[in-house]
Amino acid sequence: MTEALLTAGGLVKRFGPHFTAVREVSLEVAPGETLGIVGESGSGKSTLLRLLNGLYRADAGSIVFRTSELVGASTSDLRKTRRHVQMIFQDPYACLNPRMRVEEILTEPLKIHKISRKERKTRIREMLDAVQLPASALRRYPHEFSGGQRQRIGIARALVLRPELVLADEPVASLDVSVQAQVLNLLKDLQQEFGCAMIFVAHDLPVVQYVSDRISVMKAGELVETLPSRKLFDHPQHPYTQKLIDAVSSL
């Protein structure tokens, strides 16, 4: 295996004195790789993602991105790393500022990370093409778009900084079935095009398998099993993985 892009070890996150959301989680992501994380609601998947991009501070453990340690890092150091670690959210209705035009939504991350005015223009045009939205979209507000289009805007915002790692939290869960497949294929294509790694969190096993190289199964704050994606349905090792598989409806 090539050198890891991100390595997390013994991550712990507690909420209050009695609840531990993430218990001793360790994982590794190689450059360009997709790691899928499956689990049911309350298993700690979203909390784990938020630890990885520094939205939550870990109570214990370490997160090394390339060579920098993120746990305990200063806010300004974290900001430098965030440029390379971007997030795609579940709800395309809630994650876009309703009072910003698409152009502002896509410009904001570039401004924050001090990309020159000229470069901004080219990058935004390039991203819009990549997510297959027309140039006229730039002048419009989020409410003028459908759910699938909004998710494309969310993806464009995440990729416009050309991150090395994308954290996707249930990115297709709130989309219609006929639109889900479009967005999944788009994510796969863009990842190839931009060569970024991805951690893809979802509850739907076939969806996670479709986009991932490896899959970790999360239960009650722990990763109980990590296996190559193609082995998910045929060679699960942990009984909990088997239980999740049994609940997948046969179509």
Place this chain on the structure above:
Amino acid sequence: MSTPLLTLRDVQISFQGLQVVKDLSLTLHPGEILGLVGESGSGKSVTARSLLRLDEAAGATVTGTLAFKEFPNLLDLSEKEMRSLRGNRIALVLQDPMTSLNPVHRIGDQVAEVFRIHRGLRKREARAEAVKMLEAVGLPEPALRARTYPHQLSGGQRQRIGIAMALACEPDLLIADEPTTALDGTTQATILDLLRRLRNERDTTILFITHDLGIVSELCDRVAVLYGGHLVETGRANDVLSAPSHPYTRALLASVPRPNQVELSPIPGEPPVPGERPPGCPFAPRCPLAVAQCNTLPKMESRTGEHHQSACWQEGKGTS
């Protein structure tokens, strides 16, 4: 075949002049589970709610025939008559059991309320009946649980309460509007088991609304597929899922990832929003087989398989 429990004929539903459901005809037989399938905006929930005439206060106009049991048309009933049917003869289970239960009342009292209103039982008797219902839907320690509040229960348990309330009066028809969408996979499986068991024990007729074709294959006897406010295909669930006839049904089945899926073929574009629907076949703008003729609306026609029908001009011309 038995007399239908419910027959919809040429039902039209519109909101402020905006037509959301067009020319819908459906039948539902006693003891049957019919899956009403569609994406957001297809008109599936509005159709179900129209059976209880719930959206009229919100500005819905419903025309056509909704024949149910001894009533030739539910649309002709007075509000008082409707009220005696709701929750009694026709019951509804909603998607989100957190918002459909009252957070400040104990769950036993909420289930008991149904018995007090529709059966005229006294408090004590109604409570006893409620505990029996909680037991019937598989809630452990029902007498103890009856004294808890909704927030003390898990999502799956809350949905069992919703089902207990709906089935309390042994309704002729249970409408379930995406009752498992908010639940985890393993919990969903237990709720589907429960519905199957209740159907077998009580012969309840169920109209099951969902966007999930996997649920249709596991639970439903027949399926009706809606797209853009139109019925595009109907038939036995097995026939429709194994030999889909309408291009939309075929494309939808091809776009669902299954275990070990290597490639997915998505449907281009997005479902139409009401008010921006094409004049003819609603699927034509996204359909790979569309021709000029698709600008006029095709009729439902019989296909292979018992009662298997679909509405497509191209079907039966050797294109499939």
